Amino acid sequence: MRIRIVFILSLILIGCSDKQEEQASKVVYPKVDLVSNITNSIAGEAISLTFKADTDINNIKLQIKNAFGSVLLSPDASKKENIVFQIPKNYTRVAGPCRWQLLVDNHTLQKGTFDIATNAPKATYIESYFGPRSVTAGNNDFSMLTIAPTDAYDNPLDDGTPVTVKYQFQDNIDELQIETESFFAFYNVRSTLKSGRILVTAECNGTSSKELATIVYPDNAVNFSISSSSAHNYADGNQIITFKSDVIKDQYGNIVTNGTLVTFVIKNDKDAYLYTIGTTINGVAEAKTLHPDKAATWEIQAFVTGAAESNTDNFTFKAAIKDYPVHFSKGNRNIDVGPFESFMKQLIPDGLLLQLDIYDMNGAFVTSKKTTTKNGVCNIYLGEYFLAAGKYNLKISAAGITKEFIKDIDGDTVE
Structure with missing residues (x-):
């Protein structure tokens, strides 16, 4: 037993001495x-x-x-x-x-x-960007020209590298020099007072960029004038009336862009409104609409939405139809109206609206019926399924003329 203990202690001492020798060793690296x-x-x-x-x-x-x-x-x-x-x-x-x-x-x-x-002497390349590609005339808008010059290996050139900027508008060519900072250079090209196209280019170390352009569009329209014209001034519901503006411009005298929307608002003598639209060509807007079918006075005013308005123009229409006959038959159920004759005794065009309103003898509204003219006349038939027999007040309206009859349906005329 004693021999075994001595043997184990010897092994432990040998192991500890080896570890101390290993920790003491040091790696020597070459010089x-x-x-x-x-x-x-x-x-x-x-x-x-x-x-x-x-x-x-x-x-x-x-x-x-x-x-x-x-x-x-x-x-x-x-x-x-x-x-x-x-x-x-x-x-x-x-x-x-x-x-x-x-x-x-x-x-x-x-x-x-x-x-x-960087190796600028070997070669210089220029990446250039210009935008936005459209601006508005005046002193408040601009397009930015950004230039990123690089050497032959696409390394940005050092800060302070000179870059020459040239820009042209109409007969003027301006030139200035800027320097790169943080690898690029930029310049704000201001919009001009006149509409047109601005061309820009840049040069660095003898290398020129491609030509870039921005378009200067006119500013918002300013107030303008309109006029009205037609072949005649009779309210025949057939002839076309034309509304036309003068040349619409911005505050700097530029003609507004083609296609500018102009809305013509029409107010009649009953305070009802209708409108028609037109777009500009060479600054002039034109719109058309039909004459009314009865005498009226129109007030016309035009608007460029959010920008400008015109003067107010007046146009008076005279009645084209002075009167029309009405004939009852078949127990007063069949009503023939017309012929309708216009201002030269000619038959009116097809499509004139006629409305019949029916009231009972107490003044209560019963029903109504509408139709349009064809070949200068129109017809309304009040069938038994539509209107029961009895005494009624009939009001016929067409071309701004209203006629009133008291009739005994299935009987003779009362009044």
């Missing part, structure tokens, strides 16, 4: 010096980092990290005297800081940074 001390480079130029070691190293790596990404490089096997790392082109073409670390078994031996500058 490596940087031979090529690169601090600055130009995008697109070949870059290599050269190191010199005091002994051969098999597992040495170089980590490169910049805006393009990160990569782990092995040394150039063709170089025997020194340890040489060739930086890939994808990394040397990206401007900005480039960081490196020299690693052996994931241990950093050395690290550093070098800067890659």
Whole structure:
């Protein structure tokens, strides 16, 4: 038993002594010096980092990290005297800081940074944007020209790079110089007082952008005048009356855009309203509507919604139909009205509205019936299924003329 205990204690002591020896051991890394001390480079130029070691190293790596990404490089096997790392082109073409670390078994031996500058002398390219592509005449609107110049490898040029801006309107060409800031330059091109097209372009390091344009549209319309015209002024319900504006302009004298909607509102002598619309062509709006079918006086006013209004124009229509005959038959159930003759004794066009209102002898409304003329006349038949026999007050209205009859349906005329 005693021998067994001594044996176990011996094993424990041996294990502890081995662990102390292992903790006391230290890894010694080779000494490596940087031979090529690169601090600055130009995008697109070949870059290599050269190191010199005091002994051969098999597992040495170089980590490169910049805006393009990160990569782990092995040394150039063709170089025997020194340890040489060739930086890939994808990394040397990206401007900005480039960081490196020299690693052996994931241990950093050395690290550093070098800067890659833009390569503007090789080539300059320009990305340009201009918008909005339409503005309103006046001094309150503008389009912004944005210019992003880059080098041959798409690196933004340095802040302070001069950019020349040119813009043209009608006979005037203006030129000015701005500078890039935070990789781009911009300029606000103000709208002009006159409508038209503004052309802009930019130039940087001898490279010109494409031509861009914005259209200056007229401002909101201002008040205008209208007039009314027709072949005659008789209320025949057939002739067309035309409403026409003068040339509608904005406050700067620009003719409003073609297609501007103009609403013509008509008020008759019974305070009823109707309207018709027209759109501008070369600043002039025109709308049409039919004459009324009875004498009336119209007040016409036009509006460009939310912007302008016209004067009020008056047009008076004379009665085209002075009178019309009415004939009853078949127990006063059949009513023939007409012929309707217009202002030259001609038959009126088809479609004149006629309305019959029927009241009982106490003045209570019973029913009504409507019809329209054809070939200058119209007919109404009051069948037994429609109106029972009896005495009624019949009011016939057409062309603004109302006639009243008291009839005994299925009997003779009472009045």
